[in-house]
Amino acid sequence: MADTGLLEALLRLLEKVDGGIDSQDVAADLGVDHQLIVGAVKSLQALGEVISAEQKSSKRWELTGEGREIAEQGSHEARVFNAIPDEGLPQNELMKMPSGKVGFSKAMSNKWIRLDKAHEGGPRVFKTVETIEDTVRDKLQLVQKGLSAKLEDKEKNELKKRKLLSEVTVKSYWITKGSSFSTTITKQETELTPEMIASGSWKEKKFKPYNFEAMGVAADCGHLHPLMKVRTQFRQIFLEMGFTEMPTNNFIESSFWNFDSLFQPQQHPARDQHDTFFISDPALAHEFPQDYLERVKQVHSEGGYGSQGYKYDWKIEEAQKNLLRTHTTAVSARMLYKLAQQKFTPVKYFSIDRVFRNETLDATHLAEFHQIEGVVADYGLTLGNLMGILHQFFTKLGLKKWVEVGNSGVFRPEMLLPMGLPEGVSVIAWGLSLERPTMIKYGINNIRELVGHKVNLQMVYDSPICRLDS
């Protein structure tokens, strides 16, 4: 805060004028540096509507260093004139003066002095007039007082040519009275304090206004990962629809549960080394429900349950191979098999967990991603039921074009009947990746910006809450 005296002096000046006042003129009037007035203007602005100030720029004449010297000590020619006594002065002595050379020639052309070259003892300078008028100094003093307007342009340009004046651009404020103009200053408080509350002094105080344009201080908190926020919402949707969560916490799976039990033939390209991560240690699964395994073998190699089968040589060695599950449907198969071992009751299952593909990586594919899966098993389910339930699910997601993000279908009898599920039971299922809808939702094009250690934590910090249906 600038000095209160200065602020009040400024306000008193402003009170006297009708319209406004230029800060440069204030500085000149009060005889202080312009920067101090600028500070005073800012302080007054911070007080509210006391004044209003508008920045402007203007041209102004200013003395150069030499100009200031002349304004103080007189022009070179005047100094030369004054240095000459009545009996005159030898020219060489005169020339030794600081103003000698310039002053001599100017005083000569003003006809203030004369040179007697033939004087005995060398050339000597004499005054020719009694008194002089130092107009250069007078003019410069006018400019110094801020009264350059009193000079003619021609005069100013001449002084500029002599490097005594220069024209500069100055920034200044045009100050006018504000809506709550007053010539006295009340000091503003920055914050309410416990003492003010205790004493009640807050009632008399004025408070400095807040800058509502600035950002607040960042909240000191942790942040949930956006993909996990979306996962939470999907879990919520399934739970709202009455689906029970499957135990998908088994990334390592046997080929049997991952492929064979789903009636995926052993030569299927998905079982290729190029698509699936196989495990070298522990390489093989060692325990299967034996009679079920026999039924799976039979339906693949010979058919049965109304099926032609694939008619190939099914090998246990292929089924034993451990792998990183390529879909959570491996767990659905385990759950349906388990279900078939009891008296049948309808079920609705879901899971959201990681699956793994040994694929070529690109902007939308990683070696691992989260699969969302829903499964419904009951007597007499129809394709119309599948479409109905998908419609409900995707309506909750707020996704209209759901066909593009997922897969759905009815599990084949060759999968269900060997498990021991009753003949009339249908199982409908659908799946989609968690990453894809999340990328659509948050407008992310490269999956690496969403998942994995290379994500920018700022993105995590800044990501909004997830409401899928809005």
Next chain:
Amino acid sequence: MYLNNKMLFSIHILADEEFDELCFEFGLELDEITSEKEILIREQGGEKAEGASDVVLYKIDVPANRYDLLCLEGLVRGLQVFKEKLEAPRYKRVSPADGGEPQRLVITEETASVRPHAVAAVLRNITFTQERYESFIELQEKLHQNICRKRTLVAIGTHDLDTISGPFTYTAKPPGEIRFKPLSQSREYTAAELMSLYKTDSHLRHYLHIIENEPLYPIIYDSNGIVLSMPPIINGDHSKISLNTKNIFIECTATDLTKAKITLDMVVTMFSVYCDEPFTVEEAEVVYPDGRLSVYPELAYRTETLSGDFINKRVGINESAESIAQLLTRMCLRSEVSGEGDLIQVEIPPTRADVIHACDIMEDAAIAYGFNNIVRSTPRTYTVANQLPVNKLTELLRQDLTAAGFTEALTFALCSEEDIADKLRKNITETRAVHISNPKTADFQVARTSLLPGLLKTIAANRKMPLPLKLFEISDVVLKDETKDVGARNNRRLCAVYYNKSPGFEVIHGLLDRVMQLLDVKPGRNQGYHIQASYLKIYFNDSTFFPGRCAEIFSCGKSIGHLGVLHPDVISRFELTMPCSAIDIDIEPFL
């Protein structure tokens, strides 16, 4: 596959929208509408595309098991039948018209070790045009990639029958004893020479591995010792087909006989349309080493009987048996109402090898009915939802860990051996890690045994962020476990790190106290939790931590994990520069 407008003229399709609609109705997806020029511009740049055709092309996605839609002939036929502009043709196997003996392919026992099966057939009096010829070659290539599993299961050879004379012998010989002039070469090579010649062939090199290390290579000769083909690599030049070929001998050798029969059926059903007697195929005999004789192509028609009620109940519609039979007939499954109740006799033609169960027939009925015409309905299945306990606990803890000021990371479950061993100053053999046999890069060598490397890598990628960095993850690691059927299990872990100019052990310790408070476990030695330095462990086992700055965490007397200040070597191996403290606990004991 790509189709052009001219090709589709026969089904009178002009507007793109109409064609899109038709594809959708037929259960196919019209992927894009483009032109040869556009494709070239996209794939090779504008210069190469100069002068290329801008005839409109339709790119269609065909389901993987619909081998009958892989070529233009089959697709157009299917669409015409679907639009009821054509009755599905009946494919017939016929004896030689001249009353002579059928062509014969004799399999010798040497093939047993390398490629034991073969089937054959003859297309008589075929008329090729440039387009038909190209389509014929392209179908073989598509079948090779698809049902033939890149020729491992089946390989197709087609020959100009008028250049060779049967009976043909399918045998296997040492590569040094095989010598012939292969397709598109100017001289003879031995099989061994061919294998090295094709090492650099962009197309054929992919198939060499199928027989390369076999002592005997499969080979087919005619009665004069002329080589027809050396399956599954290359045909002989002598019998190559051309635009002028009239009679074609087709052989398929295989390791899977079922697929060989299907492949042969596909080739002959698709292209017999250009024979003088359309849709007839001349039989060929195959003699097995044990003397058995089979006649091919099988061209088997099978009849399934199912009820209209079955279709209605599975699809969720209410159509008469007659109407369902009509829908199926439009899908090339000629169907008739049998007269007994609502039973429908459905005939599955040799072109529909994908139909192996009544459920496939049901699906075709649904496609023909139109998925969009099926009324959506909600199943009445009543169930009560349950969360998986370990996931429920995880969800609750995640919320409170962020409330405690830690930010959630999401890191990969797969990583390099180095990440979980060397970088953590551990020996890979003690990690109980599950190893991947076929990783494409080192990033996928093992399943993680700790969440710590992922968190440290996350910090390394975010070193420009203001300190301190406080991260956590609650997720699964994978450990070998003999008691499980697959020999491994997941383990749900909570890991958190604090990264700042000072180690902040007290921050991580405070987080442990908070987690225990959330889990309602009080401090204490017996029923509560406590931490305890174990110097033996620090020096000999848990070398991840700085000596004297690591403690083991016990809850109810059981060790559940560790916390401490990371060893400076661990910090630098993850390319970090600041002190860091961490906690890593198993949360499954709290279920």
